[in-house]
Amino acid sequence: MLSTLQPPRCSLSRFPLHLPSKPFFFHSKQTPYPIANSALTDQLPSSNASQSLHSQILSIRHSLLSRQITATQLAESYLNRLRALEPHLNSFLHVSESVLSDAREIDGKIQRNEEVGPLAGVFVGVKDNICTAGMPSTGGSRILEGYRPPFDATAVKRIKELGGIVIGKTNLDEFGMGSSTEGSAFQVTANPWDLSRVPGGSSGGSASAVSARQCVVSLGSDTGGSVRQPASFCGVVGLKPTYGRVSRFGLMAYASSLDVIGCLSTTVADAGILLHAISGHDTHDATSSKREVPDFASQFGAVDSLESKPLKGLRIGLIRETLENGVDGEVNSAIRAAASHLEELGCSINEVSLPSFSLGLPAYYILASSEASSNLARYDGVRYGNQAVADELTGLYENSRATGFGSEVKMRILMGTYALSAGYYDAYYKRAQQVRTLIQKSFREALDENDILISPAAPSAAYKIGEKVNDPLAMYAGDIMTVNVNLAGLPALVLPCGFVRDGSSNLPVGLQMIGAAFDEGKLLKVGHIFEQTLSERRFVPPLLADDIVG
């Protein structure tokens, strides 16, 4: 009876279902995609040992404007590599169908000597919890399968306005809830450094795609480390901006008071350029800051011009609690080596203690779950997304949500609902807020004494797929290094600083630099110098060089 009475829900019927089966783009004859053979690096203006440390964004701009390559050629090159690697990586949930036409439009402008934006020809992967008009945006959840937003997130809008091309939507843990991208409702993404390992999460698709050069840069979101931890696992740069620096409009809310959109890239400079593009006040986000956005790119001087102690006088605080037990020994060594490197650059290194550090994890999981239980209430099957057939209202709610949400999401909704319940609010939510205030205070004090705080980005390198799926507490514990930064709302930059060996694999380790609120400029400057002076490190996964694709 129900179905006969219902007019079609046309907002859904108009659109094809999202990815009924995975698109198969793989061309088996196009064997390995070593980075040296890629169209991009062929066209790089200078090729020396540190070529991968050049800003890809600036290189692309130079190549395009000097007519060394067309945006269309670049697009083909990236799309080919993307498709070739996708069967191994599963970084993308959706690949844009308009990449080539977008690129041709840029070529047309260049041909007509028209102005092109600073991101012209830059292929950007966008985490699928960030809304993109004309493309599915599922948040990695069945409940939004096939959903196409009618608007672009502000960050995406700004990228497009500056000429950037969204190449596709990257995989993630459902609504950002997870640390391995295994929590996606659609597929498991692999780590390009070792396909048997997770890329980290929740922005695992964005990190994996940048690491494997399936796109130039990507957007992720970071609620408790979701940009930084996968950056660390995949050997790329991950930047979590200050809360309020980047508009959240169009980001599917997980925990509104913690969520930020962040940048993933292969160089610090690219992270800075991308951050500059997406930053600034947005009238659609009341929590976005009206602070001026500095020109981060001006910080990125050439390596040659660096003096011997370019960071002289900079005070670095090494957070003692992040190098205690529970942290992988090799990770510990890599971070200490990074600290020594900073010391060689002229920094003074002090160990600092954040006594409230260990409280961050439980406080984070209470606050994030509480907000999530509220933010996910809108996925009720009434207006959009997965709607179960039911003969009465409660059944519609129950079945839509039962079949639409994955188990991790359900668990967090339940935890959050519990924490906000009458009689428990004070013991959980309120207490966690008090912890949050304490953490903010201890960070402020530590950052009064130090310019930047450093720590590992994660207590270990990438672990095996399936290793922690049945042990949520172990999974949560992996967020210990990053959640405090979200609670304090501070900016943090993660960049690869070394490797650990695990079996046959070399796995990258990320160094986390934490700065004062709205001081991304300093992080980027220090990160850039650190990256440019790090000896012989090229964080290009073997997948791109080895003959494994064919």
Add this chain to the structure above:
Amino acid sequence: MAFAALRCIRSQSLLLHPAALFTQRRRVLYFSVKASQSQTATQEKKRPTAISPHFDKQIIDQISKNYEAIIGIETHVQLSTFTKAFCSCPYNYGSSPNTNICPICMGLPGALPVLNSKVIEFAVKLGLALNCRLSFNSKFDRKQYFYPDLPKGYQISQFDIPIASGGYIDLDLPLEYGGGHRRFGITRVHMEEDAGKLLHSESGSYSQVDLNRAGVPLLEIVSEPDMRTGIEAAEYAAELQKLVRYLGVSNGNMQEGSLRCDVNVSVRPIGQSQFGTKVEIKNLNSFSSVSRAIDFEISRQVLLHSQGQSDQIIQETRLWEEGAQKTITMRKKEGLSDYRYFPEPDLPEVILTKEYVENIGDSLPELPETKRRRYESMGLSMQDVLFLANDISVAEFFDATIAKGAEVKLAANWIMGDIAAYMKNEKLAINDIKLTPQELAELIASIKSGTISGKIGKEILFELLAKGGTVKGMIKEKDLVQIADPAEIERMVDKVLAENPKQLEQYRGGKTKLQGFFAGQVMKASKGKANPGLLNKILLEKLNAKS
């Protein structure tokens, strides 16, 4: 009406973005689509206030003397801002379903609320007008529950720190209900957003959602449980309506749902300090239904008390049925609902500065209570006071008239008499009539000075009401200046007496009632311009002269 609306939606649903369908469990219409009823409380209350056919009124009245009713009211006032509370959609009552919506008020993924600053301004205005304490640091909270008309699964509201609290409202009860001044406490005023509307199918097997109203700003005003009768409650609501209209923050229209009252009623034996179990009544679409529903509910509860069945009064929400004139159970409250309030993380705190509040305070218009006290001090009767102050436009018209020098009582009489009657017949508001306060003052002055007679004055008034123009122009144009020359009037009297010898004879024979006939004839001869006082004086002298 409801059916028509529904059909209209169904036929258009293919074009609508979020037309959503589902079967319903609670088949309750919260909203009214009933048409026109008059607005003022006093007008409404002229309708019979019969309690109910089910109860013997006399018995109830007798028992009621031993009980006291405690009544508190929650009022939702829809603010007349140009755009909704958290997005830039307009809200126009009566628009086609789902035409005033956007990703924000539809609760699409990724959409965020941004506060319309007018909402704060209106809240501060009403808070000040209700003599409340303002919270200089307040915030928004999320009130969480699932319902299809609530797109986000939570309502943005204010929980523990309302923007205004601890105030009161003053009012004067109408004379027909015994009169008297009352002061009712205001517990709190807080800001929140409205939900959409459900439209239920005729068969009841499915419902549709209209989100036009979702996100429209509301102020919720919670009274102290200070009212004791249905009349007091209805007058409280009417006074609030007056206030929001004076302030210009809402049209206060109950039929459109711009002003909605939910009342809480409990009854206790007189002398008992503990409150009885309270019952909430919804679906009150007019002041008279507020009054009648409460009186019904009091009777129902008193009866149960008197029969020793007070345990059958349970905490529940009851619905007022206009047709049956009774309340029925809508849903029983199983314990307190847990709305899991927590601070809205998408919106910054609401911080008021002293300067901001002072500026708003300085810009407030004269409020109804102040106006009534001023009118009273001018010597007007309470009936006049209540009439004039009831509608801000009428009050402004009156104030403007007396500002032009018109005598207070005369101005009041004209407005409440012929002008009000004209407005009622023509179904016009005072702002729609062509007469200006300036001309009314001129008219009153012209009569008082004797330039024109009262009768001519009335004639001119109706011309001015319908066509406009000036009193002076009209007097000149129609040669209406009053004849106040005794010699001229005497001539006319003589002529009339001469022309009616038979009647004169009868008069002098004792039939003195004929004086009116002669007066009328003279007035007719003067084309209504003779000064009536002078006319009568001279006429009497002549009639009685030769007897």
